[in-house]
Amino acid sequence: MAESAVAFLLQTLGSLLQQEPSLVQGFRSSLDEIRLELQSMHFFLKDADRKMYSDDGAKTWVGQVREAAYKVEDIIDEYRYNVVANEDRGGVTRLVLQHYYTRQTASELQAIKSKICEISERRKRYDFQIEQGSTSSQTKGDHEDSENWQRSAKRQRFIPDEDIVGIEKNKDFLMRRLMDKNPERVVISVVGMAGVGKTTLVTKAYDSPQLKNHFNCHALITVSQSYKFDELLRSLIKELYKSCSELIPYAALGKMNTSDLVEMVFDYLQKKERYVIILDDVWESTVWEDTLVAFPNNRCGARIIITTRNENVISSSFGVENVLRVGSLHNEDAFVLFCKKAFGNNDCPWELKPYAKRLVQKCEGLPLALVAIGRLMSRKEKSSPEWKKVEASLSWQLRNNKELERLKNILLLSFNDLPHNLKCCFLYCSLFPEDYIIPQKRLIRLWVAEGFIKKQGRLTLEEVAAEYIKELTCRSLLQIEADHERIRICLRMHDVFRELALEIAREEKFCDAHVAKEEIQSNEARRLSFHYFIGSIQSSSCHLRSLMLFSTEIPSLSLDSIAPSIKLLRVLDLRDSSICSVPDELVELFNLRYLSLRNTNVEKLPESIGRLQNLQTLDIRDSKIKTLPKGVEKLKKLRHLYTYGYNDSMCFDFYDFAQAPTGICNLKCLQTLHCIGANNEIVKEVGRLTQLRKLTIRDVKSFHWDELCASLQKLESLLMLQVKVTREEEMLHLDNLFRPPIHLEKLMLSGRLEKLPPWIRSLQDLTRVTLHWSRLNEDPFTFLQALPNLVNIRLVYAYVGKEIYIRRGSFLKLKSLTFAKLPRLEMILIEKESLSCIRNINLIDCPELKNIPEGIQYLTSLQELWLREMSGEFLRRIRQDRGVTLQHIFPRLQGPSVVETPMFFCGRYFKVLSMVLKKEDERTHLSKYNMELTKLEHVPPLVVNGQ
Numbered sequence: 001m002a003e004s005a006v007a008f009l010l011q012t013l014g015s016l017l018q019q020e021p022s023l024v025q026g027f028r029s030s031l032d033e034i035r036l037e038l039q040s041m042h043f044f045l046k047d048a049d050r051k052m053y054s055d056d057g058a059k060t061w062v063g064q065v066r067e068a069a070y071k072v073e074d075i076i077d078e079y080r081y082n083v084v085a086n087e088d089r090g091g092v093t094r095l096v097l098q099h100y101y102t103r104q105t106a107s108e109l110q111a112i113k114s115k116i117c118e119i120s121e122r123r124k125r126y127d128f129q130i131e132q133g134s135t136s137s138q139t140k141g142d143h144e145d146s147e148n149w150q151r152s153a154k155r156q157r158f159i160p161d162e163d164i165v166g167i168e169k170n171k172d173f174l175m176r177r178l179m180d181k182n183p184e185r186v187v188i189s190v191v192g193m194a195g196v197g198k199t200t201l202v203t204k205a206y207d208s209p210q211l212k213n214h215f216n217c218h219a220l221i222t223v224s225q226s227y228k229f230d231e232l233l234r235s236l237i238k239e240l241y242k243s244c245s246e247l248i249p250y251a252a253l254g255k256m257n258t259s260d261l262v263e264m265v266f267d268y269l270q271k272k273e274r275y276v277i278i279l280d281d282v283w284e285s286t287v288w289e290d291t292l293v294a295f296p297n298n299r300c301g302a303r304i305i306i307t308t309r310n311e312n313v314i315s316s317s318f319g320v321e322n323v324l325r326v327g328s329l330h331n332e333d334a335f336v337l338f339c340k341k342a343f344g345n346n347d348c349p350w351e352l353k354p355y356a357k358r359l360v361q362k363c364e365g366l367p368l369a370l371v372a373i374g375r376l377m378s379r380k381e382k383s384s385p386e387w388k389k390v391e392a393s394l395s396w397q398l399r400n401n402k403e404l405e406r407l408k409n410i411l412l413l414s415f416n417d418l419p420h421n422l423k424c425c426f427l428y429c430s431l432f433p434e435d436y437i438i439p440q441k442r443l444i445r446l447w448v449a450e451g452f453i454k455k456q457g458r459l460t461l462e463e464v465a466a467e468y469i470k471e472l473t474c475r476s477l478l479q480i481e482a483d484h485e486r487i488r489i490c491l492r493m494h495d496v497f498r499e500l501a502l503e504i505a506r507e508e509k510f511c512d513a514h515v516a517k518e519e520i521q522s523n524e525a526r527r528l529s530f531h532y533f534i535g536s537i538q539s540s541s542c543h544l545r546s547l548m549l550f551s552t553e554i555p556s557l558s559l560d561s562i563a564p565s566i567k568l569l570r571v572l573d574l575r576d577s578s579i580c581s582v583p584d585e586l587v588e589l590f591n592l593r594y595l596s597l598r599n600t601n602v603e604k605l606p607e608s609i610g611r612l613q614n615l616q617t618l619d620i621r622d623s624k625i626k627t628l629p630k631g632v633e634k635l636k637k638l639r640h641l642y643t644y645g646y647n648d649s650m651c652f653d654f655y656d657f658a659q660a661p662t663g664i665c666n667l668k669c670l671q672t673l674h675c676i677g678a679n680n681e682i683v684k685e686v687g688r689l690t691q692l693r694k695l696t697i698r699d700v701k702s703f704h705w706d707e708l709c710a711s712l713q714k715l716e717s718l719l720m721l722q723v724k725v726t727r728e729e730e731m732l733h734l735d736n737l738f739r740p741p742i743h744l745e746k747l748m749l750s751g752r753l754e755k756l757p758p759w760i761r762s763l764q765d766l767t768r769v770t771l772h773w774s775r776l777n778e779d780p781f782t783f784l785q786a787l788p789n790l791v792n793i794r795l796v797y798a799y800v801g802k803e804i805y806i807r808r809g810s811f812l813k814l815k816s817l818t819f820a821k822l823p824r825l826e827m828i829l830i831e832k833e834s835l836s837c838i839r840n841i842n843l844i845d846c847p848e849l850k851n852i853p854e855g856i857q858y859l860t861s862l863q864e865l866w867l868r869e870m871s872g873e874f875l876r877r878i879r880q881d882r883g884v885t886l887q888h889i890f891p892r893l894q895g896p897s898v899v900e901t902p903m904f905f906c907g908r909y910f911k912v913l914s915m916v917l918k919k920e921d922e923r924t925h926l927s928k929y930n931m932e933l934t935k936l937e938h939v940p941p942l943v944v945n946g947q
Contacts, residue, residue: 016076049062068115083101197326225416334360677698709736794820803829
């Protein structure tokens with residue numbers, strides 16, 4: 001992580017020297033010298049970061065480098081703060097103070113430069129190496145390292161059968177692919193996060209007698225993170241010769257160059273005809289590129305397996321035909337595996353079950369964690385106090401207990417393999433509470449505010465950050481969580497990875513998350529989050545860059561008291577806290593780039609908010625703020641402005657907003673304007689915001705449409721557009737939008753429509769359409785079926801016809817479909833070969849709809865059917881309609897469990913089925929409905945309002 005701190009500082013210094021030369025005029029030479037010294041050290045830091053976990057000397061040196069980088073960053077930010085803070089003073093006073101601060105800063109930089117030179121000199125004691133990629137140059141030491149690596153890997157691959165749980169299905173998949181009669185060379189990839197059991201799975205398949213008898217030769221090679229291609233080939237040759245009990249030509253192998261080794265492997269496999277090779281723990285696609293040339297496709301049924309924790313390895317075009325994604329164990333299997341390690345052949349004592357279940361839950365089905373923590377608990381006294389103590393100190397155990405060393409080291413491999421910028425992004429996620437669902441867009445804005453994202457070509461910083469997220473999810477370091485209607489992409493961290501991230505982050509003083517209800521006296525971390533908090537932060541926190549609250553117990557007074565001591569803050573996220581006001585001192589945080597007051601009781605912002613010249617994100621959604629101060633017009637770097645607050649989405653006025661001043665349209669960096677009220681000037685000027693990606697504009701009146709359409713045609717980068725009229729009887733007039741933003745992905749129209757605007761058909765990138773209070777007479781699906789990429793359609797009082805037809809071959813990418821408040825709808829007809837990817841259908845308050853959608857039985861991908869405020873007649877029909885039972889309608893209905901919820905839905909393959917009925921007349925049908933359900937196997941009783 002010293003590498004990340006130095007890289008971040010070098011980026012800051014480069015930008016400062018290039019873009020603000022006048023600001024650093026008095027100490028430019030010192031900054032240049034510091035930058036050059038840090039650049040020379042940076043080449044060695046990746047190796048130093050890796051060695052610090054096993055070498056105390058390296059750890060000390062890395063810590064010194066990190067502290068020096070942090071100190072330089074603090075000096076620069078402090079100087080900029082002082083310069084900005086004195087801009088309003090009189091001319092002479094300002095010049096005197098600026099001279100004073102310049103001299104002070106120059107002196108501090110000179111001192112830290114001397115310290116950095118001393119640290120650089122001490123580097124020579126530790127023999128750090130310049131980081132290099134794989135190479136084909138070999139030494140005797142390389143041969144020995146490779147031999148030791150393979151021997152160690154073999155020892156770790158040996159796992160007794162009794163220690164293996166829950167791999168049968170995946171093993172069967174592998175064996176079928178390995179043993180089938182396809183004569184072509186087949187490549188199978190096994191993908192999953194660290195510790196999920198990939199190596200165990202392929203080893204058990206590899207060791208099976210059927211496989212050994214089926215293939216003429218075989219080899220299983222573990223690929224190290226810094227593999228040497230020549231040594232990989234030598235290890236492969238040795239394993240192949242061993243599998244055939246042939247004498248290994250050691251002398252010849254030592255003299256061969258790369259091309260000789262490739263030729264030897266190719267010729268050997270060509271001669272043996274049917275072979276199987278497993279490359280375990282592949283980190284880069286280059287491994288596959290390098291080795292592919294050595295594996296002949298001789299049409300004799302050759303098989304190759306690669307295991308990897310990185311999805312990017314298998315996304316390359318090198319012939320990976322079969323992909324097996326290995327997931328975590330189910331709860332039952334996870335508990336069995338844990339108990340095997342913790343209690344041997346004995347059952348878990350009843351008094352320890354609550355602790356055991358919580359520890360298992362903490363592991364989230366990760367076999368490596370279950371085995372490691374199970375072994376740890378096997379050595380503990382079997383008593384509640386002892387287990388409670390371990391449970392409470394699991395983070396400490398991960399840091400210090402030798403029993404968990406292997407778990408930690410395997411997870412560290414994934415972290416150490418990250419580029420330095422991704423390391424910062426990954427560790428930042430540990431600020432969020434355990435099991436917290438993190439909206440992707442929020443995380444992106446936070447990363448951008450922190451400065452973690454580097455500009456790449458013509459991409460926006462937000463687009464680059466989205467690529468970072470893809471990389472972290474491909475490496476299984478973050479997990480994707482979709483919301484109910486597949487509208488938002490959310491993320492979460494596996495609990496074990498979060499514990500590891502927190503340990504590293506605390507060690508590096510990068511960030512810390514406080515979960516205990518206690519007063520914080522001091523903390524050297526540069527980023528803090530509070531999950532529970534009573535009292536106030538008493539210490540000076542000038543080094544603090546992020547402060548995030550996840551508690552409703554933070555009083556306004558605590559913010560007043562700490563504002564002066566957090567003057568270098570970049571991120572202030574007070575979302576969901578109970579604060580009622582923000583102090584005027586807030587505007588002194590010149591470095592602030594992200595301010596969230598979402599879902600708070602704050603009623604107004606300081607009038608002088610325009611002093612926050614670096615602010616990028618202002619989020620006041622669902623707060624009590626009704627009007628933005630005029631000072632907002634001065635926020636020249638503002639990129640994202642969120643002002644709306646949601647009400648009931650089934651109402652016409654389903655969201656409120658804080659009115660922004662007209663000058664908001666002068667903020668040329670704005671990418672998100674969500675939302676703004678229309679007036680004569682705004683509908684005309686909004687077209688100047690050419691960087692806009694998202695726009696919500698409401699209260700559009702009849703005399704605004706021509707100007708608004710003209711402005712929208714200028715917003716070529718727009719991806720999301722929401723337009724709403726003032727009153728529900730008013731019409732939307734968008735036919736004059738002759739050249740709509742062609743890259744539009746999300747469209748929401750709220751107001752009456754005679755017909756859908758014809759230009760919608762040209763929006764081939766459109767993924768989401770919401771029609772709200774449109775009251776169309778024509779079936780909108782006839783029109784919308786021309787859009788091939790739709791994923792989500794919502795109709796809310798959008799259609800007043802009686803029938804909806806979804807035709808064969810249409811909406812092949814649609815995942816979510818909502819019909820709400822359609823007053824005359826009597827029939828929904830779904831033809832075969834349509835909606836092939838549909839996951840959930842929502843039916844809400846359609847009083848004339850008496851039958852379940854016809855053709856729903858064709859929707860084999862359907863996971864959820866939600867019903868709310870539907871008629872009693874509909875519920876009777878869904879129970880049994882003309883002899884067609886639920887089993888006919890849902891042929892994959894399997895063992896639903898029942899929970900109480902205000903809706904009804906069927907989960908994947910209809911594993912979940914639940915209902916709470918609101919209307920009194922509907923309750924009369926519950927007994928019959930419940931009786932019908934009990935005819936299905938494994939179905940527990942229906943729960944209604946807890947009864």
